[in-house]
Amino acid sequence: MTRAVQVGVIGLGAIGQSLLKVFTAHPDVQVAAVCDVNADLAAQTAGPLGASAWTDDRELLNGADLDLVYVAVPPQHHASIALEVLRAGRHLLCEKPLALTLNEAQTMHRAAQAAGVIHALNLPLHADPGIDTFHRLVRDGSLGAVRRAELNLVFPQWPRPWQHNPWIGGRAQGGPIREVGPHLFHVILTALGPVTRVWANAAYPAEDAAACETAALGLLELEGGVQVVVSCLTNVPRPEQVSLTVYGTAGTAGLVNWAVPVAAVGAGPLEAVPVDTPRTAGGTRLVGALVSRVRGGPGDLVDFGMGVRIQAVLEAWERSTASGTWVDTVPA
Incomplete structure:
Protein backbone atom coordinates (compact mmCIF):
# COMPACT_ATOMS: atom_id res chain seq x y z
CA MET A 1 0.00 0.00 0.00
CA LEU A 125 -0.80 1.54 28.59
CA HIS A 126 0.04 -1.28 26.18
CA ALA A 127 3.74 -1.30 25.25
CA ASP A 128 4.45 1.66 27.53
CA PRO A 129 8.11 1.40 28.61
CA GLY A 130 7.11 1.72 32.27
CA ILE A 131 4.64 -1.15 31.94
CA ASP A 132 7.25 -3.22 30.09
CA THR A 133 9.73 -2.56 32.93
CA PHE A 134 7.09 -3.64 35.48
CA HIS A 135 6.56 -6.87 33.52
CA ARG A 136 10.29 -7.54 33.64
CA LEU A 137 10.40 -6.95 37.40
CA VAL A 138 7.57 -9.43 37.96
CA ARG A 139 9.07 -12.08 35.69
CA ASP A 140 12.81 -11.91 36.37
CA GLY A 141 12.63 -13.87 39.64
CA SER A 142 13.77 -11.04 41.90
CA LEU A 143 10.43 -10.99 43.76
CA GLY A 144 10.61 -14.65 44.70
CA ALA A 145 7.22 -16.32 44.87
CA VAL A 146 4.33 -13.89 44.37
CA ARG A 147 2.07 -13.88 47.41
CA ARG A 148 -0.45 -11.10 46.71
CA ALA A 149 -1.11 -8.04 44.57
CA GLU A 150 -3.09 -4.87 45.26
CA LEU A 151 -4.77 -2.52 42.80
CA ASN A 152 -5.80 0.86 44.23
CA LEU A 153 -8.00 3.34 42.37
CA VAL A 154 -8.85 6.69 43.98
CA PHE A 155 -10.61 9.53 42.14
CA PRO A 156 -11.41 12.84 43.83
CA GLN A 157 -14.30 13.26 41.39
CA TRP A 158 -16.21 10.87 39.17
CA PRO A 159 -16.79 11.51 36.38
CA ARG A 160 -13.47 13.31 36.10
CA PRO A 161 -13.70 16.97 35.00
CA TRP A 162 -12.76 16.26 31.37
CA GLN A 163 -15.04 13.26 31.15
CA HIS A 164 -18.58 14.53 31.60
CA ASN A 165 -21.10 12.96 29.24
CA PRO A 166 -24.55 11.37 29.59
CA TRP A 167 -23.28 7.85 30.31
CA ILE A 168 -19.87 7.83 32.02
CA GLY A 169 -21.39 8.35 35.48
CA GLY A 170 -24.23 5.87 34.94
CA ARG A 171 -24.52 2.33 36.23
CA ALA A 172 -25.59 0.87 32.88
CA GLN A 173 -22.38 1.64 30.97
CA GLY A 174 -20.00 3.74 33.06
CA GLY A 175 -18.26 3.81 36.40
CA PRO A 176 -14.58 3.59 37.36
CA ILE A 177 -14.34 -0.20 37.36
CA ARG A 178 -15.72 -0.50 33.84
CA GLU A 179 -13.83 2.55 32.57
CA VAL A 180 -10.45 2.37 34.31
CA GLY A 181 -10.46 -1.32 35.23
CA PRO A 182 -9.69 -2.61 31.70
CA HIS A 183 -6.37 -0.76 31.60
CA LEU A 184 -5.10 -2.38 34.80
CA PHE A 185 -6.85 -5.72 34.31
CA HIS A 186 -4.89 -5.96 31.07
CA VAL A 187 -1.65 -5.35 32.98
CA ILE A 188 -2.63 -7.97 35.58
CA LEU A 189 -3.54 -10.56 32.96
CA THR A 190 -0.32 -10.08 31.00
CA ALA A 191 2.01 -9.83 34.02
CA LEU A 192 0.45 -12.27 36.49
CA GLY A 193 -1.65 -14.63 34.37
CA PRO A 194 -5.31 -15.61 33.99
CA VAL A 195 -8.02 -14.64 36.48
CA THR A 196 -10.06 -17.72 37.38
CA ARG A 197 -12.72 -16.26 39.68
CA VAL A 198 -13.86 -12.94 41.15
CA TRP A 199 -15.52 -11.70 44.32
CA ALA A 200 -16.74 -8.09 44.40
CA ASN A 201 -18.87 -5.64 46.35
CA ALA A 202 -19.89 -2.10 45.35
CA ALA A 203 -21.59 0.90 46.97
CA TYR A 204 -23.99 3.10 45.00
CA PRO A 205 -25.55 6.48 45.77
CA ALA A 206 -28.82 5.91 47.65
CA GLU A 207 -30.40 8.97 46.06
CA ASP A 208 -29.77 7.95 42.42
CA ALA A 209 -30.56 4.41 41.31
CA ALA A 210 -29.06 5.05 37.87
CA ALA A 211 -25.66 6.29 39.12
CA CYS A 212 -22.50 4.22 38.99
CA GLU A 213 -20.54 2.95 41.98
CA THR A 214 -18.88 5.38 44.37
CA ALA A 215 -16.81 2.64 46.02
CA ALA A 216 -15.91 -0.94 45.27
CA LEU A 217 -13.85 -3.69 46.84
CA GLY A 218 -13.03 -7.05 45.35
CA LEU A 219 -10.67 -9.97 44.83
CA LEU A 220 -9.35 -11.39 41.58
CA GLU A 221 -8.09 -14.93 42.09
CA LEU A 222 -5.35 -16.05 39.72
CA GLU A 223 -4.40 -19.53 38.61
CA GLY A 224 -2.53 -21.05 41.53
CA GLY A 225 -4.59 -19.18 44.11
CA VAL A 226 -2.76 -15.84 44.38
CA GLN A 227 -5.26 -13.03 44.92
CA VAL A 228 -5.31 -9.43 43.70
CA VAL A 229 -7.08 -7.08 46.12
CA VAL A 230 -8.94 -4.36 44.21
CA SER A 231 -9.98 -1.18 46.03
CA CYS A 232 -11.79 1.68 44.32
CA LEU A 233 -13.02 4.91 45.93
CA THR A 234 -14.40 8.07 44.34
CA ASN A 235 -15.44 11.55 45.46
CA VAL A 236 -12.93 11.91 48.29
CA PRO A 237 -10.60 14.87 48.93
CA ARG A 238 -7.46 13.06 47.77
CA PRO A 239 -5.37 13.24 44.59
CA GLU A 240 -6.08 10.71 41.88
CA GLN A 241 -4.29 7.43 42.54
CA VAL A 242 -3.90 4.52 40.15
CA SER A 243 -1.36 2.05 41.52
CA LEU A 244 -0.61 -1.66 41.35
CA THR A 245 1.67 -3.47 43.83
CA VAL A 246 2.91 -7.06 43.67
CA TYR A 247 4.31 -8.57 46.86
CA GLY A 248 6.76 -11.47 46.69
CA THR A 249 8.72 -13.50 49.20
CA ALA A 250 11.96 -11.69 48.26
CA GLY A 251 10.85 -8.28 47.02
CA THR A 252 8.10 -5.98 45.82
CA ALA A 253 7.33 -4.40 42.45
CA GLY A 254 4.68 -1.94 41.47
CA LEU A 255 3.32 0.84 39.33
CA VAL A 256 2.45 4.30 40.62
CA ASN A 257 0.75 7.13 38.74
CA TRP A 258 -0.53 4.57 36.23
CA ALA A 259 2.76 3.58 34.59
CA VAL A 260 5.78 4.55 36.72
CA PRO A 261 7.61 1.38 37.84
CA VAL A 262 8.86 1.02 41.41
CA ALA A 263 10.56 -1.83 43.24
CA ALA A 264 12.05 -2.86 46.57
CA VAL A 265 14.47 -5.61 47.52
CA GLY A 266 13.65 -7.37 50.79
CA ALA A 267 12.41 -4.92 53.40
CA GLY A 268 13.87 -1.88 51.65
CA PRO A 269 11.79 1.10 50.51
CA LEU A 270 10.01 1.24 47.20
CA GLU A 271 12.12 3.24 44.75
CA ALA A 272 11.59 4.34 41.17
CA VAL A 273 13.10 2.00 38.59
CA PRO A 274 14.80 3.59 35.57
CA VAL A 275 13.09 3.07 32.23
CA ASP A 276 15.59 2.67 29.42
CA THR A 277 13.30 3.21 26.44
CA PRO A 278 12.08 6.77 25.79
CA ARG A 279 8.39 7.14 26.50
CA THR A 280 6.01 8.10 23.69
CA ALA A 281 2.29 8.77 23.99
CA ASP A 303 -6.49 -7.80 19.81
CA PHE A 304 -10.09 -8.73 20.52
CA GLY A 305 -9.00 -12.01 22.11
CA MET A 306 -7.51 -10.05 25.01
CA GLY A 307 -10.59 -7.84 24.93
CA VAL A 308 -12.69 -10.93 25.62
CA ARG A 309 -10.45 -11.94 28.55
CA ILE A 310 -10.81 -8.48 30.08
CA GLN A 311 -14.57 -8.58 29.48
CA ALA A 312 -14.78 -11.92 31.29
CA VAL A 313 -13.26 -10.32 34.39
CA LEU A 314 -15.62 -7.34 34.17
CA GLU A 315 -18.67 -9.57 33.78
CA ALA A 316 -17.64 -11.79 36.68
CA TRP A 317 -17.11 -8.62 38.77
CA GLU A 318 -20.61 -7.37 37.95
CA ARG A 319 -22.24 -10.76 38.56
CA SER A 320 -20.44 -11.11 41.89
CA THR A 321 -21.51 -7.62 42.94
CA ALA A 322 -25.12 -8.60 42.24
CA SER A 323 -24.95 -12.03 43.91
CA GLY A 324 -22.49 -11.48 46.76
CA THR A 325 -20.72 -14.73 45.85
CA TRP A 326 -17.55 -15.82 44.10
CA VAL A 327 -18.08 -16.02 40.33
CA ASP A 328 -15.90 -18.04 37.95
CA THR A 329 -14.65 -16.29 34.83
CA VAL A 330 -15.68 -17.90 31.57
CA PRO A 331 -12.68 -19.14 29.56
CA ALA A 332 -12.05 -16.95 26.51
Missing part, protein backbone atom coordinates in the same frame (compact mmCIF):
# COMPACT_ATOMS: atom_id res chain seq x y z
CA THR A 2 1.47 3.35 -1.04
CA ARG A 3 -1.47 5.67 -0.45
CA ALA A 4 -2.22 7.10 2.99
CA VAL A 5 -4.24 4.78 5.21
CA GLN A 6 -7.83 5.96 4.92
CA VAL A 7 -9.42 6.17 8.39
CA GLY A 8 -13.00 6.71 9.50
CA VAL A 9 -13.86 7.74 13.05
CA ILE A 10 -17.28 6.88 14.50
CA GLY A 11 -17.97 8.77 17.72
CA LEU A 12 -16.59 12.27 18.33
CA GLY A 13 -16.71 12.60 22.11
CA ALA A 14 -13.67 13.39 24.25
CA ILE A 15 -11.91 10.08 23.64
CA GLY A 16 -12.70 9.96 19.94
CA GLN A 17 -11.48 13.52 19.47
CA SER A 18 -8.27 12.77 21.36
CA LEU A 19 -7.21 9.88 19.16
CA LEU A 20 -8.50 11.68 16.07
CA LYS A 21 -5.73 14.25 16.64
CA VAL A 22 -3.15 11.47 16.69
CA PHE A 23 -4.48 10.01 13.46
CA THR A 24 -4.37 13.40 11.73
CA ALA A 25 -0.79 13.99 12.92
CA HIS A 26 0.49 10.76 11.38
CA PRO A 27 2.08 11.41 7.95
CA ASP A 28 0.72 8.18 6.48
CA VAL A 29 -2.90 8.61 7.59
CA GLN A 30 -5.78 10.45 5.99
CA VAL A 31 -8.89 10.85 8.14
CA ALA A 32 -11.37 10.52 5.32
CA ALA A 33 -14.68 10.38 7.18
CA VAL A 34 -16.12 11.16 10.61
CA CYS A 35 -19.47 10.22 12.09
CA ASP A 36 -21.50 11.35 15.08
CA VAL A 37 -25.20 11.54 15.89
CA ASN A 38 -24.61 15.25 16.48
CA ALA A 39 -24.64 16.54 12.91
CA ASP A 40 -23.13 19.93 13.82
CA LEU A 41 -20.25 18.27 15.65
CA ALA A 42 -19.60 15.93 12.73
CA ALA A 43 -19.57 18.82 10.25
CA GLN A 44 -17.36 21.02 12.44
CA THR A 45 -14.87 18.18 12.93
CA ALA A 46 -14.82 17.15 9.27
CA GLY A 47 -14.33 20.62 7.79
CA PRO A 48 -10.69 21.32 8.71
CA LEU A 49 -9.73 17.73 7.78
CA GLY A 50 -11.29 17.74 4.35
CA ALA A 51 -13.23 14.68 5.49
CA SER A 52 -16.80 13.70 4.79
CA ALA A 53 -19.30 14.07 7.67
CA TRP A 54 -21.94 11.49 8.52
CA THR A 55 -24.56 10.89 11.20
CA ASP A 56 -25.28 7.23 10.36
CA ASP A 57 -22.46 4.68 10.61
CA ARG A 58 -24.03 2.36 8.03
CA GLU A 59 -24.20 5.16 5.51
CA LEU A 60 -20.56 6.00 6.23
CA LEU A 61 -19.50 2.40 5.64
CA ASN A 62 -21.42 2.28 2.36
CA GLY A 63 -20.32 5.69 1.14
CA ALA A 64 -16.71 6.18 2.23
CA ASP A 65 -13.62 4.39 0.90
CA LEU A 66 -11.91 3.37 4.14
CA ASP A 67 -9.15 1.01 5.20
CA LEU A 68 -9.62 1.31 8.97
CA VAL A 69 -12.52 2.35 11.21
CA TYR A 70 -12.15 3.57 14.78
CA VAL A 71 -15.27 2.96 16.92
CA ALA A 72 -15.31 5.47 19.78
CA VAL A 73 -18.97 5.41 20.79
CA PRO A 74 -20.36 4.49 24.26
CA PRO A 75 -19.96 0.79 25.18
CA GLN A 76 -23.58 -0.21 24.60
CA HIS A 77 -23.12 0.54 20.88
CA HIS A 78 -19.73 -1.13 20.38
CA ALA A 79 -21.05 -4.51 19.29
CA SER A 80 -23.68 -3.35 16.81
CA ILE A 81 -21.39 -0.86 15.07
CA ALA A 82 -18.31 -3.09 15.16
CA LEU A 83 -20.23 -5.93 13.53
CA GLU A 84 -21.30 -3.56 10.73
CA VAL A 85 -17.65 -2.57 10.24
CA LEU A 86 -16.59 -6.21 10.12
CA ARG A 87 -19.33 -7.10 7.65
CA ALA A 88 -17.95 -4.31 5.46
CA GLY A 89 -14.51 -5.96 5.64
CA ARG A 90 -12.72 -2.99 7.19
CA HIS A 91 -9.90 -3.14 9.72
CA LEU A 92 -11.20 -2.16 13.13
CA LEU A 93 -10.03 -0.30 16.24
CA CYS A 94 -12.51 -0.30 19.13
CA GLU A 95 -12.58 1.62 22.38
CA LYS A 96 -12.45 -0.27 25.66
CA PRO A 97 -14.14 -2.09 27.17
CA LEU A 98 -14.64 -4.19 24.06
CA ALA A 99 -18.40 -4.50 24.63
CA LEU A 100 -21.13 -4.19 27.23
CA THR A 101 -21.38 -7.94 27.85
CA LEU A 102 -19.15 -10.98 27.53
CA ASN A 103 -21.47 -12.52 24.94
CA GLU A 104 -21.18 -9.41 22.76
CA ALA A 105 -17.38 -9.40 23.12
CA GLN A 106 -17.14 -13.06 22.11
CA THR A 107 -19.38 -12.43 19.10
CA MET A 108 -17.18 -9.50 18.03
CA HIS A 109 -14.03 -11.60 18.37
CA ARG A 110 -15.44 -14.45 16.30
CA ALA A 111 -16.65 -12.02 13.63
CA ALA A 112 -13.26 -10.30 13.46
CA GLN A 113 -11.49 -13.63 13.06
CA ALA A 114 -13.92 -14.70 10.35
CA ALA A 115 -13.49 -11.39 8.50
CA GLY A 116 -9.72 -11.83 8.48
CA VAL A 117 -9.09 -8.18 9.33
CA ILE A 118 -6.90 -6.42 11.85
CA HIS A 119 -8.79 -5.93 15.11
CA ALA A 120 -7.46 -3.95 18.05
CA LEU A 121 -8.53 -2.46 21.36
CA ASN A 122 -7.46 1.01 22.48
CA LEU A 123 -5.47 0.43 25.68
CA PRO A 124 -2.89 3.25 25.88
CA GLY A 282 0.12 5.67 23.94
CA GLY A 283 -1.95 6.97 21.06
CA THR A 284 1.16 7.55 18.97
CA ARG A 285 2.36 3.98 19.57
CA LEU A 286 -1.09 2.63 18.75
CA VAL A 287 -1.55 4.56 15.51
CA GLY A 288 1.96 3.68 14.37
CA ALA A 289 1.31 -0.02 14.97
CA LEU A 290 -2.05 0.16 13.19
CA VAL A 291 -0.58 1.83 10.12
CA SER A 292 2.20 -0.75 9.96
CA ARG A 293 -0.23 -3.66 10.29
CA VAL A 294 -2.66 -2.28 7.71
CA ARG A 295 0.29 -2.04 5.31
CA GLY A 296 1.29 -5.64 5.98
CA GLY A 297 4.12 -4.94 8.42
CA PRO A 298 4.67 -5.71 12.12
CA GLY A 299 2.81 -3.97 14.92
CA ASP A 300 2.14 -4.73 18.56
CA LEU A 301 -1.61 -4.46 19.18
CA VAL A 302 -4.09 -5.66 21.81
